[in-house]
Amino acid sequence: MTTSAPLRRRRPWGSPLVIVGFAVLYIVVGGLLLWRVPEPLLQNWLPGSTVEERGKLLGTAAQIVLFGLGGVIAIVGVSLSLSRHRQELEANERDDQRHADDREKEAIRRSEVQLQRRVDAERELRTRFVTAVDLLSAQEPIKRIAAIYALAALADDWDAHGRPDEVQVCIDVICGYLRSPLPEGITTTPPLETAVKVTAVGMIAARLRDGANHSWCEKEINLERATLDFPVVLDGATINRLGSVSLDEAVISGNGYVRLDGLTINDGGRVSLKGATVRERLVSLTGGTINAGVLTMAGIVVDGGTVGLHKLTINSGGLLAVHLAEIFGRDANLDLALIAINEGGRVSGSGVIVRDKGAITASMMTVDGGRLELDDMRVDVESTAALVDVRVQAGEMSMEDLTVRGAVALGPTTINGAGTVSLDRMKIVETGGVATADVRKWFAQPMTINGEGTFSLKELWIDDDGKLALKGLKINDGGQVLLTGLAIFNKGTVALDGATLSMGGQVEWAGASSTDDGPVVLDNGVHITPMPAVSPVGDNAEFGPNDYGVDPG
Template sequence: MNSAQDLSIRRQRTGTIVVVSVAAAYLVIGGLLLLKVPGLLLQEWLPKGNTDDYGKLLGVAAQIVLFGLGGVIAIAGVSLSILRHRQELAAAERDRQRLRDDRERELRARFVTAVDLLSADSATKRTAALYALAALADDWDSYGRGDEVQVCVDVICGYLRAPLAEGTTSTPVAEVAVRNVGFALINQHLLDQARHSWGARTINLARIYLDQPAIFFRPRIRTGGHLTFDGATIAAKGALSLGEATVQQGGTISMTGARIEELGEVEIDELTVCKGGLLEMRHVSVRLVGAVSITNSTILNGALLDIDEAIVHSGGYINLGGLAIESRNGVTLRGAEIGEEAELSLYSLYFAEGATLSLDQSKTRGSGQILFDGATIQNNKVLLDGAKIASTGPIELPSGDWLLPEAN
């Protein structure tokens, strides 16, 4: 028998004793009143009456006393019921608070255990720790504690952001499997149908080092949520995939300052940025045979794709093929620099009326190219103010009236 059951039994016994005591006291006092009060009433009503007169009216006086006692009983009963109800409510609230406190202690103990496992030498134990933290976040979410959910998410992300061990040049095979589990758990909680969604939370993977695929399929970032890879390094054999991602309602996917190294790749296919969403890739750096592909994507409803001051080094590649920019939305590539034999491709680009593409202050060097093959432009605004185009590095535009700077 637990402490809660013991407490409940003690309360029941105490209540029974109180009720019996009150009933016994009432019977004693009521009996005395019934014996004395009718005679006193008759003396008050008939001060000159005789015994016969008192005898005739004694029953009436006794009834009046009984009615009075009944009224007192009713008032006392209602008062006791109200008092007991209040006590029961207070006791129930204390029990609920005790259960909440016990539950929170249990959840916090689980958190400590999971965090300890993250530092275990065994890859199996570290994998179990990631699963435990994700399950704990779900339990906190069911408990209505969003702040604790974020703590669990931060710990998972912190583990994935951890740098390579000193003297190590690549992620060990066993650790690759552990990290894959971490990425998969994040992906599951970013799906539109996720029961416990992290889409409105901060997923901080800034400065992560990726020399393995990190796949996020159909993530939905919304309501101020942030998925950030700022300062990330995508190394050889590394890939970041965000297939069919949706960014909306003030949500942000950010890769500001990310470095895509030789043979590294960022692939974002069928992206939808809408309702004030933002995909930000400012100052991204793409090196030899590195690639950034944002293909078959749509920018609409006040959203923005920001790739300002991107640098594409020799042999690097940024592909925005099939991008559709709807009315009053924009793509900015201000200050972009396309190096020798590098390429910025916007093939089959579609601009709806009122959309904007800015290449202000962009540069091509040597044989670097900016390609617009098959683009469709409808009375829109393409800004090329201050762009510097090398003599061997053209901007190839679809037919139409274009105002271009002179080659440098």
Template sequence: MTNPLQPRPKQDGRHTPNLWPVWLVAPGALLLVGATAFGLYHGAELLLASETTGKKPVGVQDVIKTTVTVLTLIGAVLAALYAYRKQLLDEGTSRRADSTQLTERYTKAAEQLGHEQAAVRLAGVYAMARLADDWPEQRQVCVDVLCAYLRMPYETDTTAPAFRHGEREVRLTIIRTIRNHLQDPTTGTTWCGLDLDFTGATFDGGDFSGSTFSGGRVDFGGSAFSGGEVSFSGSTYSGGRVDFGGSTYSGSEVDFGGSTYSGGEVSFSGSTFSGGRVSFSGSTFSGGEVSFSGSTFSGGEIYFNHSTFSGGEVLFIGSTFSGGEVSFGASTYSGGYVSFGASTYSSGEVSFGGSTFSGGETSFIGSTFSGGEISFGRSTYSGGEISFGRSIFSGGELSFGRSIFYGGEISFDGSTYSGGTVSFEHLRIQAAAAIQWGPFPAIPVNHP
């Protein structure tokens, strides 16, 4: 049971001021005014009497005049308060009207998104995006609706009964609209920092290029990139969590090139790269954590060429390289921690050729090399630490040919060599380099 002496609780969405009941305020106001008038009358009488000591006594008329003047001032203040109260009520009415209008717009846009005709669905996309810009309090809800549309079952086969004409254009428009709102985190209508849920969505195209992921949770977990071109090029990952874990790349051309990873957490863990082309070339890994741990590289082409690893953690722990081509060529390792530990290389081609290792730590500890071709040829080692400790070399081909060891540390300590080819042909070594050869014959310093 509510207490009648308490103010009326503010109702969410009504935008009404928190006012006391009128039946309680009116008698209280009358009593307050009466008491005030009585007090003012006697106070004015005492004040005027004290100022005219020894003079002509103060008349009742003067006392009344002074009291009325003070009451008039009080009345003016009360009138101003009443006007302010009325303004609050008017603003509440206006806001309720705005809220009703925004709710109606939301309902109409949602209905358009469910329409059979693609043109109407496109109108619904633009209507929902505009509503998100106009309604900051419910912006996340509007964005959730657009993301949910992309998560719905999507048939890409034009001959299938469930195929819908114009559906691809609707989906590409949603992606483009989201991308446009992720360009500048400082604008009043930015969607940066909001949660974006694309879990299990199918992408056969789309442009997220130049997006800024600076907060919130962005989830592409379990998504399928099965055709077309999808671009994340030039994106910035500086906070929050972006999850591509468990995604499948089987036929698309997916471009993450030129992106910057400076904070937060980006996960590709458990993903499958079995076809198509995925590029991280020219990216900068300077902070945060980027994980490909537990992923499978069994086909297609994956490029990290000309990338810079200067901070943070980049993890490929427990990954499987069983086919296709994975290239880290001409990359720079100057800081941070890059780990390929406990990975398996059984076929395919993995290349680190032409890379520069000048700092940080790169780990292949506990990996198994049983097939395929892995190349570190023509690389430069001037600092940092690279470890192949406790690895198993039982097949395939591993080459460090024509590399230069100016400094740093490289270790094969605790590794086992039972087959395959490990080549150190034309290796140039300075005295500053510290090499633990493990099962391989030591090569003396040969370059002053």
């Protein structure tokens, strides 16, 4: 507390006693002056005057004396008034200072009281934390459930207390419990323990929803390397800024599944399943939205299970990463159906492996200014990559360096505007097949390329009975198919049955080469000899038995 310098006390000139004293003194002095002063003044002013003459002027002289006394009185009065005003100001100053000192003392007192209350409250919260943690190790499941509720409520109280670090501590304890391994000799989570863990997941889910009273949307939810043989339902979760949900290297099996339907990732938020294993179970992220955030499944292993990303919307700055994913086993599927990749959004999936009857599907996907990358993907025997009814509008779909031993379906893909689908350096080997229509009856409509759309198959390699089927391909309004550097060997085949070109459409295969056992096949088994770039005949050309250097064979 600051102290003010004491004010110097002055004599109380304006007090009533002083005023009365001055009045009496004035009367006495005035009477003496009126009695003694006029006569000497007249003698001094009129030295030659007579007594009678001075008597006539005595009244005037008395008036002059009175006027002088009046002036003195006026001066004294003003001085007294100023003195009194100064005293009042000083008194007010003293009062103000006293009030300020009192306020400062009260503020300090309140601050000390609040500090003490805060210390007491934090001591109580820490006591509750210790009690809740102790309950987590109780034998009775009901006590462990009570501990989960207590920790969640404690986190809420810490949040109201303005301590986000302590909120994270409570979250870490709950997540640590969910990650804890099963006791030795027990391979699956018992039903009563499942109830405890489902309760813990529910506490997390409620606080990850947008608009929660005590939000965890910017907290770290760490379930890394957890064995999830129980349901993890986080529907409607919102992850903002530095918030994250991590299931890296988690194993989802048994009765477990992960559901994040309606997920929203904003402004740097992150959801990760890097290296997770989905063993004959389900991971669902239906209807989610990524806004300048990241959803990564890099290195995920789908072993007979399903990862469904239906209706996911990826906006500017958003990223879905599935590179190095491995999908294998009957019914194993990475399902990208109805995903919308908008301008600035991206799906990165380089190095994906589909084997042992696994599948990756992307039916009705829309690439509108965004980018889909499935480069270096490998589709093995009896496995499938189906990009059915994909629409590429001013965006890019890249499947370069694709190796196909199984089946790849690309129809009825539509490429509009300046959209591009690139399968450059693709290798089709060991009875593998790539088709744009009628593959295993998944769809009936062919690929269509409009406007300035481009379907690029540069440096395509077809070997060992491999087949590229572009049946019914429609190339309109300046669209183009690039087969530059095509190489066909050992009974490899390119089929263009019923392909049509109109309004400046073009198929180019400059520099193509083949062997006797590797022809390009048109309608009715007619062969075509590789040649320089092909231009349409008329406005609506169609590949047929005697067009474009056909050899009836």
